[in-house]
Amino acid sequence: MQEYDVIIIGAGPGGLTAALYASRANLQVLILDRGIYGGQMNNTAEVENYPGFDSILGPDLSEKMYHSATQFGAQYQYGTVTAIEDHQTYKLVKTSDEEFKAGTIVIATGSEYKKIGVPGENEYSGKGVSYCAVCDGAFFKGEDVVVIGGGDSAVEEGVYLTQLAKSVTIIHRRDQLRAQPILQKRAFANDKINFIWNADVQAISGEDNKVTGVQYRDKVSGEQKQIAASGVFIYVGIQPNTEMFRDLPILDDAGWIITDERMQTPVPGIFAVGDVRKKDLRQITTAVGDGGLAGQHAYDYLQTLTD
Template identity: 60%
Template structure:
C-alpha cells in the first residue's frame, strides 16, 4: 500500500512525484516507457523558464533524477483500469495490481492519427509521428509534414537538418503556429507549403512511402504528391482508456478537474496533457503537478484525522 500512485512520468507526473515525496508520502510512479513523456519526442525546448535551449530528452533526464531525490519509486507497467474503493484505490496493470490511498493520473496524450489508407500500413516505413525518433533516417530526402500548429512547424524545422526539402501541408491558407515559428519556417529555404490541402491516402511500393494523395479543400481536385516520408502532427488524443469506467472524462476523453486538480472522485487527481484544459505545455504540466503533489498530501492527511 502506497500513499499515492502516479500514472505517467512526463513533466507533470515527475513534478507531482517530487512534491508528494518531499512531503514524506510514499510514492510509486507507474510508467510504460522511458521517463519524459512527449519530451522524449521533442527536439529542442526553448520556452521552459530558467533553462534556455535544451533538448527534450536532456530535460526529461534532469527532471527524472530530481523527481527521485526524496524516495519516489518507479515501476514499469501498462495500466488497464482503476478501481475506486473509497480510502483505497486499485491500479490494475497487465502484469500486477497496486494499491494506494490516492491516485494522480498523468498519462498524457498521443499523436492523433488521420485514419486514411496507407497510414497504418506504412507506419514505421515512411509514416512517422516523431521527427526526433525518425528524422535521421531521411537524409537528403523530400519529406511531407501534415499540420499547421506549433508541433508541425517545430518538427518541420527540425527535419530540415536532414531532409533536402520539407513540404508543410495545411488544410487552411495560413498557419496556426506561433508567429515566431512561422517566421522561421517562411525564412527557411528548405521549407515550402501546400495550402488548402488535406491528405486522403498515402501510397508506396509495399516497402516504403512514395507519395501522398492531396485533396484541394476548395476545388476538390486530388493530386499525387511525391514524397519519401510523411510526418503527421494534427493534434493529440488523451490516453485515458483505463479511466473510462470512472466517469471523470468528457466526450473526447479528456479528464475534467477543478483548480485543485481534483476529479469528481475524492482522492483521484489528473494533471498535465490529459486534462480538459486550454494549454498543454511543459510549464503547465509542471504547474499542475506541483498543485496535485500538495493537494494529495492534504487529502491523505485528512484521512488520518
C-alpha cells in the first residue's frame, strides 16, 4: 500500500493549490481525481475575473495551475475515491481500484449544478448556457438573457444580471417565486426584469454554435412558445460531490462539508476546500484561497503527529 503525507481528492483550483503549498513544504503529496485536472475550469470558455489575466481560456488556466502544483514533486493520478476511513494517526483512502494511506486528507471534490435535462443544455454549455452569473454575466452586456428558476439564487442572480444585460426574463414553472420576500421585492421593482409564469422549458435553441433562445410550454394553455435570448442562466439547485463521505461526521444535512477558517473539518486531519464547502461565493479565486490555507494547515497538523 502506497503511503503519503497528504492525499488531495480533487484536482480543481482548490485541490491544485493545496498540492502546491503542501509539496512546497517538502511533503509527499498525491492528487487523486476521477477526471482531468482543472475540474470545472475545463468547461469554461473564458475566465475574466482571475487576477493576473485580462482573459484566459479555462483549459489554459487549468494547465498552468497543474504545472505549478506539481513542480515541487506532487504526484497526480486518476482514481475514483469511494470512501475515507479515519484511523486517527492515519487515514485510509479507498478508490475503485486500490487503497492509499496518508497522514492527512484534503477534500476538493467540488459541486455540480443541477441540470434541467432538456435538448440544447449540454450542447450549448459554455456557449450561452451558464450556471453562474458572476462568472459569465459580463459576456452578455447589452444582450437579452433568460434565467430559469424561481428560488433565491435565480432571483438574486437575475437582479445581478440587470447591471449588464439589456433585459432579463425569469422563467418559472410555478405561478409565484420561491425566493425570499426581500429578493422578490427587488426583482419586481426592477424595470429590466420580466417574468414568464407556469412555463415548462422544453429546449434551448441555437445556431452557429451559440444560444438563440428558449422553447417552453405554457402549462395553463398548453401552447408551445419561444423567447429569443443570447444567454440562458439555469438555477434549479446545486449539490456537493460528497456521497462517498457519508460515513464521516463532516457533512451538514444537505451534504456540504463543514470547516473552520483553517479549512479543518470536524475530523482532525481531514480538510476541505473549494465548492464542496458550505460557503457563499464559489469562484476560482475563493477555491485558490481555501487551497492555500489547507495546504499550510495540513503541514501544521502533521507536525502535531510527530511532537
